[in-house]
Amino acid sequence: MARVDAEPLAAADGRNLTSSYQKLDMQQRMLLKFEVEEFLFMEADLLDSRRYDEWLECLTDDIHYWMPIRRTTTAREVEREFTKPGGMAFFDDDKSVLALRVKRLAIGRAWAEDPPSRTRRLITNIKILGYDGEEVSVASNFQLYRSRLNSEEDNWIGRREDKLRRADGGFKLSQRHIYLEQTVILSQNMSSLF
Amino acid sequence: MSAASNHNWFDTESGILDRRIFTDEEIYQEELQKIFGRAWNFMCHESQVPEEGDFFMNWIGEDEVIIVRDREGTINVLLNSCPHRGNTVCRAELGTTKSFVCSYHGWNYDLNGRLIGMPSEEHFYRNPMDKNDWGLTPAAKVESYKGFVFATLDPEAPPLVDYLGWVGRLGIDFMAAQGELEFLDGVHKNRVQCNWKLAVDNVYDWYHVKVSHGSALKIGMIGEESMAPMDQMVLLGEFGHGIGGPGITEEMFQESVARLSGSEGEQIWYDRNVRQRMKPEVTEMLGPVGKRSFGHPNIFPNLWVALTRQVCLRIPRGPYETELWWFNFQPKHVPVEQRQNAIFMQNHLFGPAGILEQDDGENWSHSTRGAKGSFARTRPLNFTMGKGQDQVLHDESGQSRIETVVNEHGQRWTYQSWQEWMNAASWPELMQNHSLPPTGEI
Ligand code: FES
Ligand SMILES: [Fe+2]
Numbered sequence: 001m002a003r004v005d006a007e008p009l010a011a012a013d014g015r016n017l018t019s020s021y022q023k024l025d026m027q028q029r030m031l032l033k034f035e036v037e038e039f040l041f042m043e044a045d046l047l048d049s050r051r052y053d054e055w056l057e058c059l060t061d062d063i064h065y066w067m068p069i070r071r072t073t074t075a076r077e078v079e080r081e082f083t084k085p086g087g088m089a090f091f092d093d094d095k096s097v098l099a100l101r102v103k104r105l106a107i108g109r110a111w112a113e114d115p116p117s118r119t120r121r122l123i124t125n126i127k128i129l130g131y132d133g134e135e136v137s138v139a140s141n142f143q144l145y146r147s148r149l150n151s152e153e154d155n156w157i158g159r160r161e162d163k164l165r166r167a168d169g170g171f172k173l174s175q176r177h178i179y180l181e182q183t184v185i186l187s188q189n190m191s192s193l194f
Numbered sequence: 195m196s197a198a199s200n201h202n203w204f205d206t207e208s209g210i211l212d213r214r215i216f217t218d219e220e221i222y223q224e225e226l227q228k229i230f231g232r233a234w235n236f237m238c239h240e241s242q243v244p245e246e247g248d249f250f251m252n253w254i255g256e257d258e259v260i261i262v263r264d265r266e267g268t269i270n271v272l273l274n275s276c277p278h279r280g281n282t283v284c285r286a287e288l289g290t291t292k293s294f295v296c297s298y299h300g301w302n303y304d305l306n307g308r309l310i311g312m313p314s315e316e317h318f319y320r321n322p323m324d325k326n327d328w329g330l331t332p333a334a335k336v337e338s339y340k341g342f343v344f345a346t347l348d349p350e351a352p353p354l355v356d357y358l359g360w361v362g363r364l365g366i367d368f369m370a371a372q373g374e375l376e377f378l379d380g381v382h383k384n385r386v387q388c389n390w391k392l393a394v395d396n397v398y399d400w401y402h403v404k405v406s407h408g409s410a411l412k413i414g415m416i417g418e419e420s421m422a423p424m425d426q427m428v429l430l431g432e433f434g435h436g437i438g439g440p441g442i443t444e445e446m447f448q449e450s451v452a453r454l455s456g457s458e459g460e461q462i463w464y465d466r467n468v469r470q471r472m473k474p475e476v477t478e479m480l481g482p483v484g485k486r487s488f489g490h491p492n493i494f495p496n497l498w499v500a501l502t503r504q505v506c507l508r509i510p511r512g513p514y515e516t517e518l519w520w521f522n523f524q525p526k527h528v529p530v531e532q533r534q535n536a537i538f539m540q541n542h543l544f545g546p547a548g549i550l551e552q553d554d555g556e557n558w559s560h561s562t563r564g565a566k567g568s569f570a571r572t573r574p575l576n577f578t579m580g581k582g583q584d585q586v587l588h589d590e591s592g593q594s595r596i597e598t599v600v601n602e603h604g605q606r607w608t609y610q611s612w613q614e615w616m617n618a619a620s621w622p623e624l625m626q627n628h629s630l631p632p633t634g635e636i
Contacts (some may be wrong), residue, residue: 036380067547069380074286088380088522088540090547100413105547109408112552183287184517185384188555192546 006117021131031126036138037126039164041172044121047193052102055193059095060165060174067178068089084177090190091178101193112191117148119192128162135174136164146192154187156180160194198619204609209578209602211564216389228616229495230255232624234337234357236342236497236507237261237271239521241377242288247305251287253509253517254347254545259333260284261343264284264305266530271333271345272307283330287311294330303330339363340370342505350621358493359430360593361631364484365491365499371476372503373525378537380547382520388558389565390496390510391612393518395490396554399436400426401579406553415542415549418464426602427487428596432630433624434611438604439489440464441597447486452535464488467501483593492604494611514562520545533565577602577609586633590621597636603636 024032038059042115046055067090083089093101104110122143129137139161146154163175178194202219203212207269207514215221230267235254238261240249245272249262251274259272274282276296280571283294283303293310300313307330312319329574333345344354351357358366403421408626410416420440427441442464448506450468453461471475471485480545491499496508503524522540524533543552565571566616580601580621588594596603618624 016198025404031302061364069382072285072287073289074291077289080289083380086534087537088378089381090382090541090545092541100415100549104409104415105415107409107412109405109412110553111406111556143391183383185546187384187546188386188559189384189552191552 010190011100018107020133023127024131032131032136033126033128036128036164039173040123040138040140040162043173044123048121049103050116050118052105052193056099056102056189058171058173060167060172061095062173063093063095063098063176065091065093065098065176067180070180070183072129090185091194092099092181093103098143098193100104110191112189115149117146117192119144119146128185134166138162138164142194144192144194146187154192156182156187156192158194198623199617201613201617203616204577204606204613206606206610208417209536209576209581209606211577213573213575213576214571216392216562216565218512219513223512224616225510226255226619229612230257230510232346232348232351232615232621233495234346234351234354235495236493236505237269237336237343237478239341239375239377239523240269240338241375243269246292247283247290247292249291251284251346254333254345255510257347259345259566260330261345262291262305269336269338269343270306271343272330273332275330276301277309277328277330296614301328303570307332310584327351329538342366342367342369348621350602351400352621352625357433358430359428359433359435360420360481361491362433362435362436362493363479364429364487365435365437366492367479367484368491368499368501369503369505369523371470373527375503375523376526378522378540380522382522383517384546385515385517386555386559387514388516388555388562389513390508390516391608392558393508393516394458394492394496394498395488395605395608396558397498397612398428398436398602400439400600401602404558405552406557409553410550412559413549417429419542420598425598426598426600427483427489428598429489429593430607431485431598432631434494434608434615435492436494436604436607437487437489437491438601439487440574441487441489441595443597444482444486447588479595482591482593483589484585485609487595492608500544502541502543503536504540510522518545577606581606582635584636586631586636594631607632 018045029050043058069088069090070082073080103114123142127139129139141159158178158180161177164171164172165174225604238250239251243261243263246263246265249260250263252259252333260272260274263269274284276283278301281296281298283296293302293304302311304310309325309328334346334347334349339358340356366624382416411418411421425441447468450465451472454465454469467488471480477485498506498594505521507519511517522570523538542549582597584598588596612627615624618627
């Protein structure tokens with residue numbers, strides 16, 4: 001099969017590592033990875049425990065939060081699998097839109113989340129793609145399990161490409177690109193954050 | 195041909211609906227034949243398949259079809275089922291190809307669906323077989339109106355323009371009024387565990403907005419004045435098409451034109467829409483009544499046209515499940531910023547993550563669930579809002595309308611028409627027996 005050049009898959013083979021990250025020794029890489037993991041796990045915890053306002057504080061003001069639409073294509077045309085930035089997407093949010101989503105939940109009559117869903121995020125396969133001393137590019141796989149009411153279940157699995165920027169002695173999230181393993185979203189809504 | 199019947203699931207006298215129509219498997223199977231098998235079904239926009247070999251996959255009921263542009267530039271609609279064993283011959287949902295090759299035994303088809311090759315034909319098919327008889331089955335008719343492609347499986351269906359009538363055409367004219375459209379790559383698709391008719395019914399539902407979308411209103415995602423109960427206009431068209439929602443008076447239209455022509459600019463939510471519609475050619479196209487309607491058109495059975503330059507197709511997936519597909523458009527020639535703002539709204543209002551629409555799905559799925567219990571199923575549903583309280587207004591424009599407040603005229607018309615489709619044995623019978631749009635008191 002022809003080499004696949006779709007952005008999210010290309011990044012997965014690690015060829016995009018920036019040179020400054022490659023210059024780090026093993027111990028420095030381990031420390032960085034530990035820091036990154038702590039941030040990602042903490043941030044997932046905030047969402048799972050419905051502490052949305054605190055989650056918003058983990059984002060930079062210029063964050064880009066994006067989930068393109070995915071399509072089934074032939075192997076020959078797999079470069080058409082994802083919609084392009086700036087076009088149609090399930091999420092294409094800046095911080096103000098994310099703040100609106102969060103505000104909506106707190107304001108009442110946000111029926112998709114009232115009664116609130118139960119969610120659990122499993123974040124795995126964390127892989128640092130690059131680091132320039134300021135910003136870390138990191139890929140991770142996720143499973144977002146949601147159950148609602150008595151018996152409604154959703155299971156979203158995918159890959160995220162994040163950027164974490166140094167701020168206030170820790171990290172803030174400045175990019176989250178989400179590549180879901182679904183074309184038709186098999187859920188009545190996506191009122192959860194990924 | 196199916197048999198005529200005399201169902202009275204919807205009692206037009208009382209406005210009471212038998213909710214079994216949302217869950218009954220037999221009714222659903224009948225719908226696939228009598229509604230989707232007969233109607234003109236929306237396929238795609240011409241700009242989705244601009245070049246030879248471009249294809250897009252869609253559904254007519256539960257039959258999957260390939261929409262493909264051939265060498266001559268004609269758009270064909272072909273059943274995605276190989277006549278050898280029935281396998282699908284196309285597994286991608288869009289793309290560009292020279293031919294369709296069946297992955298089972300390799301029969302292959304050209305862009306017109308003609309069978310052009312069978313592996314080892316001369317060795318194994320020692321019996322004579324005429325390949326002309328074994329192509330992919332085409333839709334009975336494919337026609338388009340202003341770039342929107344429709345197909346029907348029933349050779350007896352009337353021409354598309356007649357089927358749409360002035361109300362169905364007006365729905366598409368609303369889109370055409372915005373300039374020459376192009377399709378934006380990417381259809382938002384998701385599944386809701388609801389009967390398709392509950393999603394369609396909701397097109398006309400301006401009663402639910404303040405409650406269902408209360409949070410979206412409170413955060414200012416949609417404007418209270420454009421969504422709150424207010425002056426409403428309902429247009430009802432032959433075969434079940436309709437447009438229901440906000441409508442303004444001629445005076446309001448003229449005041450808006452004055453504002454837009456003067457120094458005041460856009461003040462009220464509909465001024466932006468009036469700006470497009472005050473152009474003489476657009477006013478002419480929409481007509482004196484159509485230009486004042488800002489409602490939601492539904493092209494029967496299942497295509498919702500939204501004023502945000504989007505159409506939403508509601509595809510049945512069994513009685514309990516519906517796929518929602520949002521197709522997005524933009525006029526070709528608009529300033530970049532205007533285009534970006536419009537795309538922002540298209541991505542953020544509707545679709546599964548849409549700030550507006552995410553609160554709809556559970557209401558529809560639980561309304562469907564409300565027809566599953568063997569006792570609940572026997573309880574009637576109330577569609578009586580405003581019944582008998584309004585007049586259909588007629589004038590020389592021929593654009594008959596109801597000018598009123600929030601109401602359920604559109605929903606009643608949908609179920610009444612749906613029932614007539616279900617009771618008719620064929621297109622000729624439906625042509626004879628269907629109700630003409632109401633006149634007088636309604
Ligand atoms: S099923 Fe298509 S070639 Fe046999
Ligand atoms: Fe709604």
